Amino acid sequence: MSALRNAAAVLRCFTAATPELSxxxxxxxxxxxKSTTSWLLKLMAEEGFLEVAAASRRYRPGPLLIASGHLFRTTSSLVGAVHEFIAVVVAEVGHTGYISILDGTDVFAIRMHPGSHHLRVVTPIGLRLPAFATAVGRSLLARNSDEDVRELFQRPLPRISDQAPGTLDELLPRLATVRQAGFAEADDEGNRGVGSVAVSIADPAAREAVSACISFPLSNVSADERQAIRGRLVSGASELGRRFDDSFWTSRPMPSARVRHTAA
Structure with a gap:
């Protein structure tokens, strides 16, 4: 493994749950x-990728990494457009909205819009979740061919819950459904007691793809509310997809006013 790959692997170890590591x-x-790790961490700290927390003497993400993340969030035209879109949907439905990206076999949120309901879902920004067991993950994975997905998941899928796919043979049909329907859903999978509906939009020119989702407590959403969330997300993603010349959306007709339920 090269030094660059090692450095990337180190950065992926930091999450919202583990912001500091020894x-x-x-x-x-x-x-x-240990000698290789110690040398690498010191080098990353010298270059600003990491820094040492004064109180704990543990490593944490450094100023260069934080600045780069802020630059991505503020300069990406795709993220900005999806940010505006999901804010409107959250205001309409009252549930929490997220913008997430795919990193290998994981997904994590880069922006969150809190819902207005008293009972709402809150997942920390940066918390990594298994892509195969989340709506946002499957909405992004579905953009890949089955061959590419098999290449990505070379190890057996861990058992996350009874509702999540447990094998590639269970995952691939769900991705086919996402490609057909235009949206993904997850109930009680990566996040217990939580339901999500997600769509993905890409900017081919910038080689970016993000997922927009609405998450909600399963006990707090009616069938009609869920239907409205599906329709709003698909119609908005279709409009954005056409704006960014995203073939996932330009290759399909404009969605009808009512989007039928499809478990994916």
Whole structure:
């Protein structure tokens, strides 16, 4: 594994749940030699990718990484357009909205719009979730061919819940359904007690793709509300997809006013 790949693997170890990590923590997660890990972390800190927290003496994301993340969120025209779109949907339906991206076999949110209902879903920004077991993940994975998905998931899928796909043979039909319907759904999978509806939009010119989703407590959404969420997300994604010349959307007709239920 190259130094660059090792550095990327180190950065993926930091999450909202583990914002600070020691050398030993990284060694245990990546299986690298302690001397190699210590050298790499010091080098990453010198270059601004990491910094040492004064109180704990553990490593955490550094100023260069934070600045780069802020630059991506503020300069991406796709993220900006989806941000405006999902804000409107959240205001209409009252449930929490997220913009998420795919990183390998994981997905994580880069922006959140809190809902207005007293009972609402809150998932920390940056928290990594398995892409195969989430609506946002499947909405993005469905943009790949089955061959590419098989290449991505070379290891057996972990059992997340009874509702989540447990094998590639269970996952691939769900992705086919997403490609046909234009949206993905997940109930009680990566997040227990939570339902989500998600769509994805891409900007081919910038080689970016993001997912927009609405998440809600399963106990707090009626069938009619869920139907309205599906329709609003699909119609908005279709409009944005045409704006960015996203073939996933330009190759299909404009959605009708009512989007039928499809479990994916």
């Amino acid at each position: 050398v030993t923590d990284i060694v245990e997660r990546l299986g690298l030699a």
